[in-house]
Amino acid sequence: MVLVLCIGDIHIPHRATDIPAKFRELLKPGKIHHVLCTGNLCSKSMLEFLRGICSDVKVVQGDFDDFESPEHLVVELAGFKVGVCHGHQVVPWGDREALAILQRQMGADILVTGHTHEFKAAVYEELLQVNPGSATGAYSATSQEAVQPSFVLMDLEGGKATIYVYQLVDGEVKVEKIDHTKAAAAATAVTA
């Protein structure tokens, strides 16, 4: 089993003071194998924080990041091709079909994006799209609602992905679990 932390839109110090203490407690070093960050860390210290959780940290460029990272990237994890992109590049923001275009381009079984500060996990044409939301519950111009801090932990094993969503609701951590099986079709080419 491979544990992958998907986290992003931290926006420290622009929009938030800190990662919630209860999240920090959960994010102790030594458990997680890979970190995929959807960007908008906004300060290098947060990058250090992520590296403290696990040495393998992949970050993509957020629209508020001042340090250079790739626009998007694809990684192979436990038989899954996982694409990561912040998502501000995709118009309309957070749109499932628009994101699917990106996902097809990347050839990703799982696409991880952020930007909307809203947790989302959706399957579109058998492909999984995950948005871990904002780990700090940072202010978002597009969402008038108060943002719930959240991140996602993916457990990948043998073509199965278990998505755990950690959300901080009224000061308590709530965890949801979503199971997903990799599409068989994705592996086979249509044209021979």
Add this chain to the structure above:
Amino acid sequence: MKNILGLVQGAPCRIDVDLKDEKGHRYKKTAVVKGKNGETEELPLFTNHDAIVGEVRITPLTTKRVEHTGIKVQLLGQIELASERGSPHDFVSLVRELAPPGDVASAAQKPLPFEFRNVEMQYDSYRGLQVRCRYLLRVSMTGKGMGSDTKKDAPFWVRNYDVPPDEAPPIKMEVGIEECLHIEFEYDKARYHLKDVVVGKIYFLLVRIKLKHMEVEIRRRETTGAGSSAHNESETIAKYEIMDGAPVRGENIPIRLYLSPYDLTPSYRDVHNKFSVRYFLNLVLVDEEDRRYFKQQEILLYRKADDPQQQQQQQQPPQAPPSLGSSSS
């Protein structure tokens, strides 16, 4: 053994002197006296005006008939100066005839009693460095062919006891070296009996030298002769360390010196115009460079009777306190 040697030399008889008490028993009071080379001897002990009673026994050493012209016993008190050895000065000389002229054998038939009553023995027996004062019974037999060996000396010891003197002010004085050392010392008394304890203290008023230690010495000074021909001989009887290390001003050092362990005699002011014995407490301070600073102070020693009845009433009047030197600064 002497007697056996005497036999060889042909002495006609042996003379023994036995002292008796009033009841006719053997005289038991003795004094242990230190002799030369640390040896001690035990001598009969008397006090002034004691009766000296006893008998002389003659034991013939030959069956030959020996005639004598008389047997007598002398009681002698002598002062003997080292400077005039061999010619002691007798200040007491009493004699008793023991037997009229006759032969030795008949004199030996029975003990020959003698008796000196109310003998004036005002001076204590004393053995000093250059003078001694001694008492003895001398039995002598005269006659033709009698040598010096038909003479027997029986020494005895005299000790007189003093009345405890009146309270005298303690010895207290301040001495010093200007800008260097000022001390005040105090001995609780000026007079001590021989088993007494000297109690005192030294108060340091100023100390600018590094002292190493401090001791109290008991010194004895014998003086013989008088005036310009007077001769002094001193000896240190005791050294008693009372302080170790360097005190600072304001320190008080206690003194407690037991006199009993030392071979002391009373102070003798004037013994038959021949000599005197005086005692001093000498306070000695030694600095780190082994310089010695001292101050000598006379104390008067007297003998106190262990048994109050022994006290005699006709002792000399208490001596005047010694003139105390004033502080040197």
Add this chain to the structure above:
Amino acid sequence: MEQDAEAAQFLKEASLSVKKNAYFMRKAMDEDNLREALRYSAAMLGELRTSFLSPQRYYELYMQVFDELGNLEAYFADEQSKGRTLAELYELVQHAGNVLPRLYLMVAVGCLYIKAGGARSSDILKDLVEMTKGVQHPTRGLFLRAYLCQRSRGLLPDTGSPYAGEGGDIHDAVDFLLTNFMEMNKLWVRMQHQGAPRDRERREKERQQLQDLVGKNLTYISQLDGLTFELYAGSVLPRLLEQVVSCKDELAQQYLMQAVIQGFPDAFHLASLDALLSALPELQSGVKLHAVMASLMDRLARYAASDPSVVGQLLERHAFEKFVESISKVAELHGDIPAVSLVEMYAALMRFTEGVHPDKLENVNRVLGACQRGLAGKGLGGDAKAEKQLVALLSMPLGSRDAVTVLSLDQYPPLMGLLSRRTHKDMALKVVTTTLAQGTCVSSLESVEMLFKFIAPLVQEAEDDDDMDEEDIEEEQVMVARMLHQLTAPTPGLQFAILRAARAHLELGSPARLKHTYPALAFCGLKALRRLNAAQQQQQSGAAADADASADANGAEKDAERAAPAAAPAAAAAADAAGDAVDAESALQWLLDVALQLAEVPAPMQALRLLLVCAHVASEEAGLEMLAYEFFEQAFTLYEESVADSRHKVTALQAIVGTLHRCYVFSADNRDALTQSVTSYAAKLLKRADQCRAACAASHLAWQEPPAAAADGEVAVAVPGRQPPVRDAQKVMAGLKRALKVVAAAKQQRAATARGGKGGAQHLPLYVEIVNHYLYYLARGVESMSVGVVQQLLELVGSELSQYDADLDAETRSYWQATQRHIQCLKAADPDKYAGLNA
């Protein structure tokens, strides 16, 4: 070194001699020859008369002798049973000619004498303690008296002891120990003055090795059963202190004050505080009074912690006030007291009051004030230690309280001002860290002003900041920026007042700082604006339906609630009414200022994206078209004039397109104007691929989805001036055509530059991408986008792909396959609609 070896050799020989004499001594004892036993014991003890050994080595020798003396004591005890009285023995041992052996023997016999009941304990003890004055040599005297102290233990006429009564009483016991203590102390002090001045350090070290010999007396006093407080306060303490003061020795005073404080019970100290404190100013100026006071205060604080009633007693006795007074008196008397000592004293006092009266904030302020006055005129004198202490002192109140409470202390900033800038900065960081760690909200204007006074070195420039590199500044400013989120007033109006105040301070800093702090400041403003809107809506809905008002408000104003849970909405309204009312327009205007100032840093990218966020807010939350337009225009100006890097241009344009797509406030004219700018920017991007993608993205500007909230079917927020979503199929198609043209141009360019060559098929993935956009719009039902149009493009792309099949990279191949699969999915889902599509 040579001397050391010599001393070691000496010790060896002395030790041998002790052994030898001890052997003969024991032999004499076996033969029951008292006189000889005494003679050899005196000879053995005579080895202790040496001046040649350091205290350490002397101690070794002493211990050896001490053990042997044990045998002698047993023998003496035996002698007594044989009929020789201890009185005789006591005299007999005094005949010894040397004072040191004599005194050891006297102590040994004297103690047996007491034990055997032959003499009054107090008499013998008095005699011994007096006679031991005969040893004036410090080391020898100290060990001798230590022996006396040790042997007499348990033989004192302490209350309840068998030696009390006939043998004396507790007063005698105390007198004995005190006298011995005083004599020992005198000897101990004297050591300092003996020997060459150059050996001073060694001497002090040696003295320290001996200190516990002296202190033992005090320990024993404190352990006396009969030691009542009356006796302690009436007799023991005054005499102790008299000795301590009069000895005028730093080392001794230091040690003994500590010994007194540590040795006697807390309750005694509590009740005799005046006496203890009054001694302090009389001690030598080199004595570390701060350590002494710290011990005392720490003890009392611990005492108070263990027994709650003590707190009351401390209050009753004005302990705190006395400490304050005492410290200032000490400072006054020792004009030359080092700053570090002074600060340490106040640090201890701070620890005391924080420990004992954690609720007494005014005490904290008094300590700060007193410390500041104490340092007035002299400052810290550049002493790093003093500074460290001062930091410790200043940190203490922060440890147990939130920063805002500490900020209310008017004596804090002046004291903090004494720190060097660097340290002041460290302290400022600590304040910030504390505020962050505790999640403290700074909610009043005064607190904010005070806070910035505290952290001035973090915010303002100074010369010595030159050596800071970019990273240092970032690290620091990130902290400040994070803290800005904690400035939360109970009302939106007040919130803006606070943010304005914060900005006034931040503005004093260099651009390099603003770059990090201003974005945070701006987002604070945006959050405040959202609260403002929520509050206004609540007022409106409150007017409409009073009953629901409070429930709604609770939901909508979550942030406000978090900021000031205690503040009731009524109070909030009142505060706003009091004059700090603010409207959305002025708030946005302020944000515009902030963004433009950020642009001047220069930080064009930061400013640009901030402007875009503000534009979105102006449009969607405030419904202010002109302002929203203004924000876009300013962003465009920056885009045109200040963003030079091509990659930044791509990113900026993405942000512009994404934001504009979400804005519904614009009239057709304004929207067209903005869209046209975007279109032209897209066309001017450096890379064809970027041009193509930007054109695709820009095509969405003509096809808006309904606003999110309404789409989710929630209560529609009545945003004034909101226009219906734009649905212009023509423009969508035009946009996509532009994208196709770019691809065509790219293809031609490739053909021109890489004729016949391999590896140049970059236009192909763009084709595939455009196909995907076609499919997207087809699915969305854009009228002009028919299956036929899409099929036409598919065929074109299909043929292109097969033409360049050899050059086709894996990614593009996979992209095309995924697109074909997508088409199959579409057909599967809606066979009728997509029947004409064939990949």
